Amino acid sequence: MDYSKSKLDKIASKIRHKKDLTKAESLIFEDFRKNHSKILNSFQTLIRRKLDRPKWKTVIFAQRLKKRNTIFDKISHRHNGMDLLRMNDIAGCRLIFNNIQELNTFRQVILDTNNRSYKRCNELDKYDYIQKPRDTGYRGIHDIYEEITENNIKLKIEIQYRTKVQHYWATACEIWDSNFNKRSKFGEGNKGEKLFFKLISDFLNYSFDEEDYCPKKNLRIFKRIVKLKKSITYLTRLRTIEKIKIDKKIKKNILFNNFLLDKWSLDLKIEQIKQQKFNDKSINTYNDLEKSSEYSDIVLVMTEGKDLNRAYNNYFNDINSFLKKINTALLKIKNEYPVRFFIYSLIFCNLLERDDLKNLKRGKF
Numbered sequence: 221m222d223y224s225k226s227k228l229d230k231i232a233s234k235i236r237h238k239k240d241l242t243k244a245e246s247l248i249f250e251d252f253r254k255n256h257s258k259i260l261n262s263f264q265t266l267i268r269r270k271l272d273r274p275k276w277k278t279v280i281f282a283q284r285l286k287k288r289n290t291i292f293d294k295i296s297h298r299h300n301g302m303d304l305l306r307m308n309d310i311a312g313c314r315l316i317f318n319n320i321q322e323l324n325t326f327r328q329v330i331l332d333t334n335n336r337s338y339k340r341c342n343e344l345d346k347y348d349y350i351q352k353p354r355d356t357g358y359r360g361i362h363d364i365y366e367e368i369t370e371n372n373i374k375l376k377i378e379i380q381y382r383t384k385v386q387h388y389w390a391t392a393c394e395i396w397d398s399n400f401n402k403r404s405k406f407g408e409g410n411k412g413e414k415l416f417f418k419l420i421s422d423f424l425n426y427s428f429d430e431e432d433y434c435p436k437k438n439l440r441i442f443k444r445i446v447k448l449k450k451s452i453t454y455l456t457r458l459r460t461i462e463k464i465k466i467d468k469k470i471k472k473n474i475l476f477n478n479f480l481l482d483k484w485s486l487d488l489k490i491e492q493i494k495q496q497k498f499n500d501k502s503i504n505t506y507n508d509l510e511k512s513s514e515y516s517d518i519v520l521v522m523t524e525g526k527d528l529n530r531a532y533n534n535y536f537n538d539i540n541s542f543l544k545k546i547n548t549a550l551l552k553i554k555n556e557y558p559v560r561f562f563i564y565s566l567i568f569c570n571l572l573e574r575d576d577l578k579n580l581k582r583g584k585f
Contacts, residue, residue, distance in 0.1 A: 357421030
């Protein structure tokens with residue numbers, strides 16, 4: 221890393237003002253991102269070692285290097301004051317748990333691990349979006365760690381903790397955005413869309429993740445969803461999205477590997493690089509393919525083959541788990557408040573699966 225902080229600040233300024241980078245600046249940008257593989261590989265080794273116990277066998281774990289166009293978007297569009305050195309998530313690890321208790325237990329294991337080469341640089345609850353969800357409805361916990369290089373440049377990594385329900389919701393937002401050219405993930409779009417996703421997030425949270433489940437509270441949220449006139453439209457559009465199937469050969473692979481994913485419409489390019497760490501080969505391929513017009517939305521990830529489409533549902537248009545959770549939550553309401561559910565469902569019957577809709581018409585609710 222033979223470049224200074226001021227050089228990186230200059231590159232960020234050009235990105236912010238949407239100016240083209242010179243060839244030399246592009247190479248510096250690529251090298252800066254590539255160097256995040258060091259802290260990423262350190263953390264994935266640490267986390268895999270901690271996960272290597274029977275009690276954590278159901279945890280889904282994946283890592284990625286942030287896409288070039290997403291970095292540019294974050295600097296130029298969403299955060300006017302953002303620059304490369306302040307960006308926390310160029311390198312990222314994602315852990316997906318069955319429930320919040322499991323999540324908190326494992327997070328504490330990582331928090332209690334001491335390492336001289338890097339340190340946590342955020343307060344314990346600063347990015348706790350479970351206790352204080354974002355306005356969009358996003359839930360999860362992020363911790364930021366940093367490693368200081370020889371020339372005093374800090375490389376940061378974001379460790380992201382989610383429950384499965386929180387993950388299904390978050391990737392549903394991304395699938396909605398990519399298929400319908402929206403930006404709900406970033407809190408943009410019309411009021412109806414934003415309110416719909418926030419209410420669904422609350423509905424799922426209180427149905428599955430809330431420690432002290434309150435049926436009346438969940439019923440009130442369901443009533444608000446019913447009153448939102450376009451809820452049926454949004455849900456129907458989500459149900460029309462066609463899932464992309466994963467290659468069985470990749471799914472059977474039980475080793476950690478690098479995958480280059482590129483999604484365009486209903487096609488998905490997957491290139492597998494058999495390495496257990498991010499290295500120069502995979503990252504150089506990543507950089508080269510990003511410049512090609514053939515690869516419009518490429519990302520470099522690492523996970524087990526069997527977890528690839530579960531950790532990155534958005535690249536596979538896989539919204540099935542999200543829809544199943546909604547229906548399970550609806551049936552929970554139905555069992556607790558059959559009369560009110562019957563009345564609300566007459567208004568909002570599109571929320572129900574076909575079998576439940578048949579039951580509704582037969583008066584079985």
